[in-house]
Amino acid sequence: MIPDLVIYNTLTRTKEKFEPLVAGRAGLYVCGPTVYSDSHLGHARPNITFDLLYRYLTFLGYKVRYVRNITDVGHMEDEVEETGEDKISKKARLEQIEPMEVVQKYMNSFHYNMQQLNVLAPNIEPRASGHIIEQQLMIDSILKNGFAYEKNGSVYFDVEKYNQQYQYGKLSGRNLDDIKTNTRQLDGQSEKKNSFDFALWKKAAPEHIMRWPSKWGEGFPGWHLECSVMSTKYLGEQFDIHGGGMDLTFPHHECEIAQSTASLGHESVRYWMHNNMITIDGQKMARSLGNFITLRELFTGSNKLLQQAYSPMTIRFFILQAHYRSTVDFSNEALQASEKGLERLMNAMKTLEELAPAEQSTVDISAIKENCFTALSDDLNSPVAIAHLFEGVKIINSVKAGTEKLSASDLAEMKSFYSNVVFDILGLRAENIGGSAQNEVLSGAVELLISLRKEAKANKDWATSDRIRNELNTIGIEMKDTKDGVEWKLK
């Protein structure tokens, strides 16, 4: 009853049915972060998108191996830094600490942010610095196959030569002639045969902190090599899905294809998936543009652009409410809308647990279920799946109000369906469960105030009852009278 999963393959620019290389198993590689500063909202997108994919594949019964790398060698900053030092060593200099200390610090904060967002850990999280030997071996094989050349202690990929035999640019829809006429001339490129050649191994300048020995001299691996190496090491020379941000399509993923092909004689990736960007005022949010909001700032509200703090689940829901291949524009209004929508959904989840079964159902729930899975199977259309969930919310609330009825079996089906989709697949979780706050002392104190207020209300002493509510509100505890008693939560 769940339709076949169809995913959009950047390579063919069409939606294709997902057919794994090995029946029942799925191999997934996703480009992870370069850990040199705090993660921002933009980083949440691919991680949540591919977390959804991972969760959905798992739900569909695949045994998934999910590999997501940590880039801890650093990428070149040719334009900004004429010295050509990499991001990590630059940051290390600024903070006067070891490069690996920078890496550890921001890797930890990245992991923490991902946990907050309920992003599952990958099965393998390889680091570029831990695969220097493997990278050198791949360079060897590319050299041996004649698609690279050494110059002054650096090794470059020979794009023109590669393009004679294979097709450079197939992923991003470019051809070499266009690239030739349009590539900007950059400094320090005299070593390369052509400006569009890229480094496989780069000789380390004396001041460059991160360096490893090699047969070409001390240096460090090129920008694109780690992914080719680590994906095939852990998933095989050919594997199912490679994901990442759209901005990585060219040159990063294009170069990955070239490296793997030049080394192995064939491509490795069967389905390329790319998530779109998060924009702010219509422009891409990026570290380099300086228009980013870190996840920590979002969760605490400490950024001038933010009118309030937004919880991790609000951020997750916000991202899931847009299709992963569309841009999604940041705004306080949009996030507040997501916050309220999520609250409505989660309240319905709670209500669902409390519903009493009836003899017979007065509504058909099968359509919602089917529509929801149809949407998810259609290239992970989470916004449409969520829309169908909200149709169910209406039913749940109507049952609670007594205008509709659900049989015991339908009710059980609804419970498992909502739990599957909301918790397991979309990866949402309940937040702000006030009454059962972790802190028992606080709970006890608030319960006492609630009972005092109840007495005041019984005596129609509105001044006292309002005072308790208002002053708690000032302190940061929100108290609400509902039909079923008093609810409270930390704001």
Added chain:
RNA sequence: GGUUUCUUGGCCGAGUGGCUAGGCAGCGGUCUGCAAAACCGUGUACGGCGGUUCGAAUCCGCCAGAAACCUCCA
């Protein structure tokens, strides 16, 4: 300049050759000592101009505007 893509109601955001996406806000109502919340109901939009078609917001062309990539980037 090249490559790719986008333009949907007050805001966000799906989708589609003919059948109300959804959320938020607004409005009306229910509930309530008050407040807040919650719940129910409610909106007929697809950049402009042409073309194809019985019929287009959906296909084609042109125009306008925007973005991503071409340079590290999620």
